[in-house]
Amino acid sequence: MLIDTHCHLTKEYYDDIDKVILENKKAGISKIIVSACDVNEYEEVISYAKKYECVYLSIGIHPEFASKTTKKDLLYLEQVVKSNSKVVAIGEIGLDYHYTKDNKKEQEELFKKQLFLAEKLNLPVVIHSRDAVIDTIRILQEFPSLKGVIHCFSGSKETADIYLKMGYKLGIGGVLTFKNSKLKDVVEQIPLKNIVLETDSPYLTPDPYRGKKNSSKYLPLVLDKLSEIKKIDKEQLMKILIDNTKDVFRM
Numbered sequence: 001m002l003i004d005t006h007c008h009l010t011k012e013y014y015d016d017i018d019k020v021i022l023e024n025k026k027a028g029i030s031k032i033i034v035s036a037c038d039v040n041e042y043e044e045v046i047s048y049a050k051k052y053e054c055v056y057l058s059i060g061i062h063p064e065f066a067s068k069t070t071k072k073d074l075l076y077l078e079q080v081v082k083s084n085s086k087v088v089a090i091g092e093i094g095l096d097y098h099y100t101k102d103n104k105k106e107q108e109e110l111f112k113k114q115l116f117l118a119e120k121l122n123l124p125v126v127i128h129s130r131d132a133v134i135d136t137i138r139i140l141q142e143f144p145s146l147k148g149v150i151h152c153f154s155g156s157k158e159t160a161d162i163y164l165k166m167g168y169k170l171g172i173g174g175v176l177t178f179k180n181s182k183l184k185d186v187v188e189q190i191p192l193k194n195i196v197l198e199t200d201s202p203y204l205t206p207d208p209y210r211g212k213k214n215s216s217k218y219l220p221l222v223l224d225k226l227s228e229i230k231k232i233d234k235e236q237l238m239k240i241l242i243d244n245t246k247d248v249f250r251m
């Protein structure tokens, strides 16, 4: 039994959603948390959460929309989260200075509004942070009661330590399987209880399928790698990962 704590599942990426769900089951994936971070995706992913028992949701507004997000969008987000019991987190939300640095203020504002919402609704957060570690940590420190996952963590051991001290877990995925990945050394050094697994599919496909479209069904490849790095039996590791996931998300 494995839970994919972060994936994207829409018709934009997959022609046949039924088939994806079936393949996941065959691969031993018992639950998936679908991340919808564009208001235009909410309706579609809610329909999947209703149709498939294994689908849970993480709903938010991605920093890439910081400059065009309206008050109405934020109200819509709140209403969606409140009215769907399968929403288990607010996310992915955060800062992304990789694509644009010109709207840092707007990104921070959108990020904070959603952190307030998570606080108000007592939900964990899924954090997207790209080329923005210092600001991400500074802002999260203003919300000490929140917990959640640093999605697709790829930072240093020092950065990992800061997040862990703040009570966050690290989302680890396909990058762990890449040759020359520095993530292996960091993962080797951090306690297992602070790790949850994710694919971020359709992106970041693990080896040996790197370059192909990712799917939750490839999560066992990440598990294999983690089991090798941590020198722990896979069955035992899966139990720990389920506990870690349930420690963050109510599911």
Ligand SMILES: [Zn+2]
Binding pocket: 006, 007, 008, 035, 092, 200
């Ligand atoms: Zn994502």
